[in-house]
Amino acid sequence: MTVSLEQLRRxxxxxxxxxxxxxxxxxxxxxxxxxxxxxxxxxxxxGLIAVGEFAEKMTGRTPDYIKVVRPVAGGTVVDIExxxxxxxxxxxxxxxxxxxRKPRLRAAACAPHDADPLAQRATIETLVGLGxxxxxxxxxxxxxxxxxGLPVERPEATMIMVCxxxxxxxxxxxxxxxxxxxRMPVGGEAVDHAIVQHLRHEHGLILPTRSVRPLQLAxxxxxxxxxxxxxxxxxxxxxxxGLARSVRVDTAAVRGAIQTxxxxxxxxxxxxxxxxxxxxxxxLADRGIMMVGGSALLPGFDQMLRQATRMPVHIAxxxxxxxxxxxxxxxxxxxxxxxxxxxxx
Ligand SMILES: Nc1ncnc2c1ncn2[C@@H]1O[C@H](COP(=O)(O)OP(=O)(O)OP(=O)(O)O)[C@@H](O)[C@H]1O
Ligand SMILES: [Mg+2]
Numbered sequence: 001m002t003v004s005l006e007q008l009r010r011x012x013x014x015x016x017x018x019x020x021x022x023x024x025x026x027x028x029x030x031x032x033x034x035x036x037x038x039x040x041x042x043x044x045x046x047g048l049i050a051v052g053e054f055a056e057k058m059t060g061r062t063p064d065y066i067k068v069v070r071p072v073a074g075g076t077v078v079d080i081e082x083x084x085x086x087x088x089x090x091x092x093x094x095x096x097x098x099x100x101r102k103p104r105l106r107a108a109a110c111a112p113h114d115a116d117p118l119a120q121r122a123t124i125e126t127l128v129g130l131g132x133x134x135x136x137x138x139x140x141x142x143x144x145x146x147x148x149g150l151p152v153e154r155p156e157a158t159m160i161m162v163c164x165x166x167x168x169x170x171x172x173x174x175x176x177x178x179x180x181x182x183r184m185p186v187g188g189e190a191v192d193h194a195i196v197q198h199l200r201h202e203h204g205l206i207l208p209t210r211s212v213r214p215l216q217l218a219x220x221x222x223x224x225x226x227x228x229x230x231x232x233x234x235x236x237x238x239x240x241x242g243l244a245r246s247v248r249v250d251t252a253a254v255r256g257a258i259q260t261x262x263x264x265x266x267x268x269x270x271x272x273x274x275x276x277x278x279x280x281x282x283x284l285a286d287r288g289i290m291m292v293g294g295s296a297l298l299p300g301f302d303q304m305l306r307q308a309t310r311m312p313v314h315i316a317x318x319x320x321x322x323x324x325x326x327x328x329x330x331x332x333x334x335x336x337x338x339x340x341x342x343x344x345x
Pocket of ligand 1: 017018019020021022074075163164165166167187188189216293294295296297298299320
């Protein structure tokens with residue numbers, strides 16, 4: 001997946017199709033779409049009822065004939081046609097007309113590290129369906145590193161960790177390239193799932209998806225106390241009776257429940273560091289790890305990483321949109337020529 005900066009600079013728009021959110025950057029305009037990768041479909045007519053935030057709000061609240069679908073799963077486009085329809089709606093008429101006027105429309109997209117050829121093909125086909133004549137793929141790790149302003153082109157090592165919804169990717173970068181990297185199929189979704197399962201088993205409570213976030217905040221304590229309140233009240237539905245019920249949940253126990261997915265992430269970081277040449281590991285001890293992706297905002301995640309690795313850990317300024325911003329910087333030609341394509345410099 002090596003692509004020259006020159007090719008990227010010729011692209012008109014860039015897309016980051018994530019399991020949770022879709023972002024689109026249009027050259028000369030900026031980030032025009034940052035919405036959930038969700039569509040609501042009328043199963044009787046096949047028509048699209050809503051996309052993005054509107055469709056997301058319908059999750060779990062629809063009558064039988066409306067289905068809320070997610071065309072991207074596990075970092076891969078699983079329903080190409082639906083992804084195209086969703087993107088068309090998210091872009092809107094005005095933006096689509098503007099892109100259609102380009103004589104040879106070119107697009108860029110980021111693909112997860114180690115994405116297999118089939119997954120790469122699915123992303124390309126999605127954008128070809130949108131009118132792109134040529135599609136360039138960029139490794140998400142590189143796009144995110146550029147997006148958060150890491151000095152990737154320098155010979156010193158930098159470490160990036162992209163904490164997405166479906167996966168967590170870690171890499172050590174030097175001289176504009178990936179030295180070692182790993183992708184763990186564990187992300188924000190797995191953490192949410194662990195919390196939901198914990199409440200079901202321990203309290204017999206079914207939690208609406210929307211209530212997971214307040215519980216995460218309780219874990220961090222919002223800065224009130226070092227480890228947050230000892231317990232927090234949660235509303236849900238009783239597994240047995242089906243009636244609404246609220247329980248006081250012990251936050252320490254929830255913190256324990258999310259350890260399992262987070263430990264898988266720590267193991268991955270350990271593997272990447274073990275495979276990394278010793279000279280670069282020495283650089284990393286000073287510079288530490290840069291966390292990007294929406295799940296980097298998971299309360300307490302950075303602290304846990306700091307304790308486990310004893311390295312400095314930073315969270316990017318806008319971690320969620322780093323990959324899209326990185327693609328944008330490449331399209332606008334705002335990065336050092338050494339990045340991605342050392343030989344062409
Ligand atoms: N403030 C927050 N606190 C905790 N988790 C958050 C916060 N904001 C976003 N998330 C989590 O981040 C995830 C979305 O991150 P992101 O937008 O990077 O995912 P994505 O790019 O769609 O996924 P992927 O790259 O894995 O395909 C969701 O699982 C969401 O729950
Ligand atoms: Mg992502």
